[in-house]
Amino acid sequence: MTAQSDYAALVQRGLSLDLTRGKPSPRQLDLSDALLGLPTSHKAADGTDGRNYGNLQGLPELREIFAPLVQVPAGQLVVGGNSSLTLMHDTIVHALLSKVPGAERRWVEEPEITFLCPVPGYDRHFTICERLGIKMTAVPMDAGGPDMDVVERLVAADPTIKGIWCVPKYSNPSGVTYSDETVRRLAAMPTAAPDFRIMWDNAYAVHHLTDTPDELADLLALAAEHGNADRVFVYASTSKVTYAGSGVSFFGSSPANVEWFLANTAKQSIGPDKLNQLRHVEFLRDAAGVTAHMRRHAALIGPKFELVDKVLTERLGGLATWTSPKGGYFISLEVPHAAEVVARAKAAGIALTPAGATHPYGQDPGDDTIRIAPTFPELDELEQAIEGLAVCVRVVADERG
Ligand code: PMP
Structure with a gap:
């Protein structure tokens, strides 16, 4: 033949x-079907009524569960709706429209904005950039993440480079987990833009296929150690933990960035869906769960x-x-x-x-x-x-x- x-x-x-x-398969979605009968109570841990408005940052009991898994202190974590992609899109829109901590002006006032895109990468990151008029520069990936010699050279020289997309663990699509050295260099590197941001899309933080999971260094802590606390935007979601269409998402960052983010989202919403948050708390229980x-x-x-x-x-x-x-x-x-x-x-x-x-x-x-x-x-x-x-x-x- x-x-x-x-x-x-x-x-x-x-x-x-x-x-x-x-996408998760129907059999994977079935694993979380206990959610359909939850929550058994609408009362949050602090006694507030989950059915009502309020608690823009999200329930502390849910943030406590995910804090160690996404390497963000619970107090610096925000719970979003079902899509972390929405959070990524919206944080960039917020940066365009209201000055991020450390910025000289709003991004919409910049003549040009560029994001570095390690390749191969995730197409929906690129779509966000195209939609929002952000220029993209490809950076090659190797076995330990983006080629840091290239990244360091570009961000040190060019103040229009305001960000880099990263899927640091089991990357989409290459499966690469960033090495400790890569994470340290991202945390420490000098950038020409004072308001440079790392879009740390940790979509696969807990999605291991083996009993010897890859370990990822803690970018947020390392950036703070190097005096770059405001550099990091962390994202994650339960799209591939519970239900892809009905999970919860997370944004994590420095205290200043979280304050900036909540001040912006306060204009969009009087509070998130806390019954879904309670449902996830009851179902998952803790990080071990x-x-x-x-x-x-x-x-x-x-x-x-x-x-x-x-x-x-x-x-x-x-x-x-x-x-x-x-x-x-x-x-x-x-x-x-x-x-x-x-x-x-x-x-x-x-x-x-x-x-x-x-x-x-x-x-x-x-x-x-x-x-x-x-x-x-x-x-x-x-x-x-x-x-x-x-x-x-x-x-x-x-x-x-
Ligand atoms: N980031 C990455 C790297 C992904 O692969 C995906 C899903 N394919 C998402 C984000 C989407 O996440 P969410 O469902 O939370 O919007």
């Missing part, structure tokens, strides 16, 4: 499979990551390289002519994230990165999709030589 005839047979099968987005719950997720999705690795090894050994992450939601497949592989897969009924999506402006200069999201399909569908993807890689390799 040639690669061409394998591909013709694949198209013939008329598959309809989707590997585009990192979260960790135990995440083991149940790992038991469901670990085999999916293993399956992808097995099929790719069998079918593509020597033709492509890919990551074997210890956590998170993605596998990054590096293969020549990635856009063409994705187009071939689409024609065969296998939907993949567009090839350039891992880079700013949708442009992957090497055209070699494909993000695989293995969590949503069940094992049999996943196997068909990855087998099909391997056929597409081989047919493109064959035709392009």
